[in-house]
Amino acid sequence: MSEIDPTDHALATIASILEHPEPVLVVRETETVTVTEMVVAGEHGVADEHPMVDEHPVVEEQPLVPEHTDADGYSKVGPGPMVAIRLKWTVHRDDDGQFYVHETIGEQSVPVVSGPMTSEAAVHFVDAHEDEAHRRFEELRSEIAGRSSLADYERKGEA
Numbered sequence: 001m002s003e004i005d006p007t008d009h010a011l012a013t014i015a016s017i018l019e020h021p022e023p024v025l026v027v028r029e030t031e032t033v034t035v036t037e038m039v040v041a042g043e044h045g046v047a048d049e050h051p052m053v054d055e056h057p058v059v060e061e062q063p064l065v066p067e068h069t070d071a072d073g074y075s076k077v078g079p080g081p082m083v084a085i086r087l088k089w090t091v092h093r094d095d096d097g098q099f100y101v102h103e104t105i106g107e108q109s110v111p112v113v114s115g116p117m118t119s120e121a122a123v124h125f126v127d128a129h130e131d132e133a134h135r136r137f138e139e140l141r142s143e144i145a146g147r148s149s150l151a152d153y154e155r156k157g158e159a
Contacts, residue, residue: 011147014144017141047146070093071091071093071119071120071122072091072099072100072119073090073092073124074089074123075088075126076126076127077090077135078133078134078137079137080137083106083107084104084106084107086105086106087104087129088103088104088105088128089101089102089103089130090102090104090111090120090126091122092110093119096116096118098115098117099115099116099117099118099119099121099122099124100113100114100115100116100117100122101115102112103129107122118141
């Protein structure tokens with residue numbers, strides 16, 4: 001009997017968490033009725049079986065992330081299943097009017113500070129690092145899923 005690497009169990013657990021996201025609560029308001037439904041992230045809601053012909057829903061376009069008029073306090077959080085290892089970038093303005101980006105890992109870490117820079121450069125820095133973190137997380141998630149399916153294949157004795 002061969003020993004199974006303990007990291008395979010950890011990777012399989014992380015992969016299963018990522019494959020089954022938590023449901024997201026979506027609230028939609030119309031002119032006369034408020035509709036609340038549960039939608040799993042990544043799926044589309046089910047259309048009403050008996051739509052009302054005379055009523056038209058009012059849709060107000062709102063950005064998912066509010067626009068900042070000032071870069072001070074602008075913040076984004078990286079992906080990940082655990083808060084303890086999640087990256088966070090926050091823009092802070094210094095007394096001299098320059099902007100600095102504080103990058104932390106988890107809630108209790110000492111920030112790595114980048115700067116000074118302009119407000120636009122600080123916001124771009126945060127956005128670029130968040131995009132890169134999401135890209136790398138997706139690569140890791142794909143790799144974990146691939147290893148998990150390979151481990152299942154080996155356990156069944158098909159290798």
